Amino acid sequence: MAKLELKYGNHACAEAAVLAGCRFYAGYPITPSSEIAEKMAELLPKKGGVFIQMEDEIAAMGATVGGSFAGLKAMTATSGPGFSLKQENLGYAFMVEAPCVVVNVQRGGPSTGLPTQVGQQEIMQSLWGTHGDKMIPVFYPGNVQEIMEETIRAFNWAERLRTPVVLLLDEVLGHMRETVDMEQFEEGKVEIWDRKMPKVPPEEYLPYKPEEDGVPAIAPYGTPGYRGHATGLHHDYTGFPTTDPEMCQELIERLINKVKSRQKELERNEAYKLDDAEVAIVAFGTTARAAKTAVDLAREKGIKAGLLRVITIWPSPEETLYELAKSVKAILVPELNMGQYVLEVERCAKGEAPVYRLNRANGKIIYPHEILAKIEEIVKGGK
Amino acid sequence: MGAPNLPMEKIVEKKPYFKYLRLNKMPTIWCPGCGIGQAFRATCMALDELGISNDQVAMVSGIGCSSRTPGYFDGFTLHTTHGRAPAFATGLKLARPELTTILFTGDGDALAIGGNHFIHAARRNIDLTVILINNWIYGMTGGQVSPTTPEGAYATTTPYGNYEPQFDIAKLAIAAGATYVARGTAYHAMELKKLIKDGIKHKGFSLIEVLSPCTIVYGRKNRMSFEEMYFWFKENTLPVKAWEKLPEEKRAGKIPRGLLYHDDSRPEYTEVYWSKVKALSGGEK
Numbered sequence: 001m002a003k004l005e006l007k008y009g010n011h012a013c014a015e016a017a018v019l020a021g022c023r024f025y026a027g028y029p030i031t032p033s034s035e036i037a038e039k040m041a042e043l044l045p046k047k048g049g050v051f052i053q054m055e056d057e058i059a060a061m062g063a064t065v066g067g068s069f070a071g072l073k074a075m076t077a078t079s080g081p082g083f084s085l086k087q088e089n090l091g092y093a094f095m096v097e098a099p100c101v102v103v104n105v106q107r108g109g110p111s112t113g114l115p116t117q118v119g120q121q122e123i124m125q126s127l128w129g130t131h132g133d134k135m136i137p138v139f140y141p142g143n144v145q146e147i148m149e150e151t152i153r154a155f156n157w158a159e160r161l162r163t164p165v166v167l168l169l170d171e172v173l174g175h176m177r178e179t180v181d182m183e184q185f186e187e188g189k190v191e192i193w194d195r196k197m198p199k200v201p202p203e204e205y206l207p208y209k210p211e212e213d214g215v216p217a218i219a220p221y222g223t224p225g226y227r228g229h230a231t232g233l234h235h236d237y238t239g240f241p242t243t244d245p246e247m248c249q250e251l252i253e254r255l256i257n258k259v260k261s262r263q264k265e266l267e268r269n270e271a272y273k274l275d276d277a278e279v280a281i282v283a284f285g286t287t288a289r290a291a292k293t294a295v296d297l298a299r300e301k302g303i304k305a306g307l308l309r310v311i312t313i314w315p316s317p318e319e320t321l322y323e324l325a326k327s328v329k330a331i332l333v334p335e336l337n338m339g340q341y342v343l344e345v346e347r348c349a350k351g352e353a354p355v356y357r358l359n360r361a362n363g364k365i366i367y368p369h370e371i372l373a374k375i376e377e378i379v380k381g382g383k
Numbered sequence: 384m385g386a387p388n389l390p391m392e393k394i395v396e397k398k399p400y401f402k403y404l405r406l407n408k409m410p411t412i413w414c415p416g417c418g419i420g421q422a423f424r425a426t427c428m429a430l431d432e433l434g435i436s437n438d439q440v441a442m443v444s445g446i447g448c449s450s451r452t453p454g455y456f457d458g459f460t461l462h463t464t465h466g467r468a469p470a471f472a473t474g475l476k477l478a479r480p481e482l483t484t485i486l487f488t489g490d491g492d493a494l495a496i497g498g499n500h501f502i503h504a505a506r507r508n509i510d511l512t513v514i515l516i517n518n519w520i521y522g523m524t525g526g527q528v529s530p531t532t533p534e535g536a537y538a539t540t541t542p543y544g545n546y547e548p549q550f551d552i553a554k555l556a557i558a559a560g561a562t563y564v565a566r567g568t569a570y571h572a573m574e575l576k577k578l579i580k581d582g583i584k585h586k587g588f589s590l591i592e593v594l595s596p597c598t599i600v601y602g603r604k605n606r607m608s609f610e611e612m613y614f615w616f617k618e619n620t621l622p623v624k625a626w627e628k629l630p631e632e633k634r635a636g637k638i639p640r641g642l643l644y645h646d647d648s649r650p651e652y653t654e655v656y657w658s659k660v661k662a663l664s665g666g667e668k
Contacts, residue, residue: 045659046663052473052477054470058470059467059469059500062470062471062500066443066478069474069475071479088467089467092463221441221479222479222481224438227438227460229405229461229462231462232462232463
């Protein structure tokens with residue numbers, strides 16, 4: 001039986017994190033993500049977990065990695081400017097394979113931007129924000145129920161792949177109250193994955209030696225006998241720095257491939273009225289909500305429109321986007337930035353369908369009638 | 384220098400603190416005459432005397448010459464990003480308060496890029512032992528001016544001599560809330576061991592500043608041989624008790640060494656946190 005509860009987006013994220021087993025949170029106040037930290041400050045001590053408000057965003061990310069190395073499921077949350085500050089240690093987490101979840105409740109940017117208003121300007125930064133090559137999973141839910149699902153999924157994949165996972169929300173989602181069916185989140189019903197532990201005795205233990213899935217089994221710090229070293233420098237299987245070119249190349253390829261090779265399993269989308277669609281919208285987060293209504297409005301007018309709502313932003317659903325491009329006459333990518341994910345959609349479409357843009361970066365959402373107008377323009381053969 | 388030919392058991396018998404070393408990772412990257420090795424040895428000896436096993440120690444560092452120390456230490460070691468070691472260590476120590484957590488850092492790492500993390504860790508009085516190698520310069524990047532480079536000294540970025548004032552590390556730490564503050568030098572090796580030992584024993588934030596010669600970079604830039612640098616520490620520092628007896632006018636240019644500040648009355652951060660959790664969760668961890 002459905003168990004309905006009215007939930008606030010940011011609180012849902014915090015509650016789901018605790019359900020997923022999160023027992024470490026380090027944060028720093030920033031609008032519009034602060035309610036996640038506030039909820040964690042309330043929940044974690046009661047669960048025997050760690051909550052700490054750090055001196056800055058950099059430290060919050062650093063402490064999160066420290067907590068993760070201690071063996072706890074760890075999370076931090078922030079928004080635009082804070083996400084920029086976290087990039088240094090997010091790159092470190094990627095390099096040392098520290099499982100953690102980094103939430104970015106997107107607001108208007110660049111710089112201090114529009115702190116209290118919505119944006120989707122970190123689609124590219126979520127993957128490419130830190131220096132050096134990187135591939136990490138990035139999830140972007142579209143409603144409060146899904147915030148809970150995706151938060152749990154983010155923790156599961158972080159632990160399974162020993163990687164940071166970025167969970168993108170946006171100001172509208174974070175500050176939205178919506179009904180959530182809590183039945184699926186009841187005790188025992190939530191699927192939880194934990195990180196693997198070393199299977200070898202301490203004398204054979206090599207913390208950074210990958211197993212078949214490309215993921216090493218690193219023991220939590222403090223596990224008797226399983227001492228090890230971790231560094232942001234290129235390193236060998238012992239975790240010690242190396243400049244051996246073969247070892248360095250192998251390391252970076254493995255770090256990228258352990259995520260990229262799981263793309264099919266990581267992929268999650270919602271296809272809405274795409275079966276006979278001639279115009280497809282590709283959207284995510286808050287904008288996808290307006291796009292869904294726009295699809296219905298277009299259909300009322302006899303235009304065969306459909307929506308692919310992307311939930312796993314990175315690694316991108318390359319094949320799905322390519323197949324979509326082959327099956328429609330045009331693709332429209334509305335997003336609250338000046339054209340970011342559209343670049344990825346264009347790349348994946350490989351010219352099979354023209355890709356149109358609808359962009360906005362002024363803190364306001366894109367309304368359904370605006371998307372509809374754009375669809376009509378495309379259908380009429382405009383641009 | 385490769386790994387010694389003696390079997391490990393024989394070495395440990397003679398020098399028990401060798402059990403903390405990752406001998407297969409040696410030789411170290413440090414230059415001849417560098418003082419970091421002295422501080423590292425003092426730390427290992429202190430741990431041995433305190434009977435703390437390898438499995439009970441986490442060593443965390445940032446970036447720089449001194450921050451390479453954890454790589455040679457056979458414990459749970461984390462070589463993190465520039466200046467951020469106190470943040471990582473705070474997370475680790477909060478989650479694993481049972482681990483003796485030692486930080487190796489330098490004047491640039493702890494006081495410039497990591498200044499904020501350093502003072503906040505001190506403010507919390509979290510039980511970290513920070514061994515700050517103060518060699519007056521950025522050694523690893525080739526000799527740039529640091530927040531402790533003496534006035535008038537030459538660095539690659541002060542070709543006409545340094546004209547910036549310096550941090551007084553001990554005063555900074557005390558003002559920020561550190562509850563154990565000491566200063567030693569790489570010349571006074573056994574005294575340094577004692578200071579580090581007491582710092583590890585202390586429940587709360589401990590800072591041990593280690594005046595240490597950067598022989599190759601600072602020494603060359605400022606026309607000092609490594610012997611001159613070690614003797615400089617001998618001539619220009621004195622035990623804090625002796626320093627206190629000096630009349631004000633004779634203190635100029637003299638640096639006090641030893642225990643500078645000790646306060647056992649303030650509660651330690653992880654103890655406060657976990658006792659709160661215990662009360663709220665009924666002991667569940």
